[in-house]
Amino acid sequence: MIVKILSYLQDHARVLKWVFFAFLVGILVFDFTIERHHAHFWGDKVIGFWALFTFFGCLGMIVFCKGLSHVWLAQPEDYYDREETENDE
């Protein structure tokens, strides 16, 4: 059953996308309505602070980590094994 539901959703990905965007707007609207007396710091008083923080944090993290991986960290999968065999020769 779950497979059918998921396949149906996958076939209607466009609708799903708009539902998702509507959900995001809904969250922001919800943020206008709530009380904030227990603010821990200035950011807690700004409406939509966590949305902005998350969005830029998320993009920044992806770009930074993937970039670092591409320029430096990523090596072929047999990186450690290969060095050993080279050394044995």
Place this chain on the structure above:
Amino acid sequence: MSSTVFLHPASYFIAGAILLGFFGRIKIVQKVILLGVPLLAFWQIHALPESFGICHFMGFELIFGRVDKLTYVFLHVFTLMALIGAVYCLHVKETGHHIAAFLYVAGSLGTTLAGDYLTVFIFWELMAVASVFLIWYRKKKRSIEAGYRYLLVHTAGGLVLLAGIFLRYQNCHDLTFAQIAANGATTADYLIMIGFMLNAAVPPIHAWLPDAYPEATVAGAVFMCAFTTKTAVYVLARAFPGFEALAILGAIMTLYGVGYAVIENDARRILAYHIVSQVGYMVCGIGIGTAMAVNGACAHAYAHILYKALLFMGVGAVLEMTGTCKLNELGGLYKRMPLAMIFTVIGGIAISGFPLTSGFISKSMIIAAAGADHRVVLMLMLSLAAVGTFLSVGIKLPYFIWFGKDSGVEAKDAPWNMNLAMLGAAFMCIFLGVYPEYLYKMLPFAVNYHPYTAYHISETLQILGFTGLGFYLMVNYLHPEPKCNLDLDWFYRKGALVFMWLAKKPVSIANDWVGEVYRTVGMRFTLAVARALSWFDWEGIDWAVDNSARGVVEAGDQARALQTGKIQQYIGGAVVALMIVLLVVVFL
């Protein structure tokens, strides 16, 4: 003492491990033991007295059992996890695997209950030695190598811990395992802390974890993700709450772990890096050290064990059924493994802290404690790590395994026992989210925290929703690549190669050269000296003591004639001799 052995839950697991060895051929008995022992321990921890199993050994007081609320919450989740893990590995055929898992759990329970540093150390090492077999039972070359590295790193950490314990004994002659005041800590205390931090995988001594866990067996990884790091969290919470270093390192850990989780390709390595991140929350909470923060650390440890094990079980099921858990080789599996998908997604949303799941009620407690303590930077770091958590484990991992491009990998749902174990863990994830008081009642301090406030829900929904947006925009850039990402294990893996090169080239050349000198000069000289001494011994000394050596040589010749070279006859002879000795002893 003998009666209190039966109180200690670790002794059940050790006895269980021995029995498992005896019933290696009778699988049904083995299964009863596998399920019965954790059940018995889970029931029995409710009946533990505050203190038991105190014995004196070589002038030291060993305390095997010390129970308070901090101990209890960890015992509760450890025994529960042992039960879930036992169900998950019911189908595993190797008896040794079960024995290793049981001894590993025993080590963890023993450490949790220990009241002095020596007892902590004994069980600490039992944990390290038992768990390495869970890696080796994968029986692949990579696993064997990773297991040796794991063992070496943990031995080094254990030695640092032992050095700290010795120094501490020299300083104050007191090995009681209790809270250490942050302003009066000495070198000894910091050495102990480093030993503990190694097991908690605090960078820069974390690399053993993402190196070893992805190489463990499918069921072994489920056990390992639960016990080593969380036992370390327990000992840190016991001895070092309020240490500023832990608060800062913990916050760094959360980001370090998710950073790698974002770029990794192997699903179990993503989860392993993510343990570093999640344990970071707990370490940070312990470092902040307020009642709420330590409560949060314990609550998060409880919740984390269950959902991380659930994730490892789900991904392990994929590995078991398809033979791979590399994201670039998977995709579109939801049609073939729907049950594993449902359970893993539940684990994924729990770890991301969706409302009505266990992550929501535990992680937020630590973040709120950081806020209440006016640690804005720590709080923002922890929140950013929450973003990365949802990005890497909540979306990326399920998306590239179960959805995304269909890889065409053949698979079907896992055996019933795996699904049952996942069902149990998934149930707990949601149960704790819906009914947090069950967990809050067990925490070491009284809880005055309500997770379900409008502001917290709004904050969480914004974090989750906009992380989703970020993923949606960047999905192509996030595509998994079959790469090996360098980490700090580079230093000892490459360092070992340098060492081997040194051993092979300069050292071995020097060795050959010395050997050559020895052969040409030393050998002749030694032989000449030996001949002279031998002549003196034979002709000089033996003549002086009445030819006894010649007599011994002749007796030896006669004895040699008696020797037939058959081992059965020797054993028989030894048994006869033993019987004669026994008879003499008994009757005289």
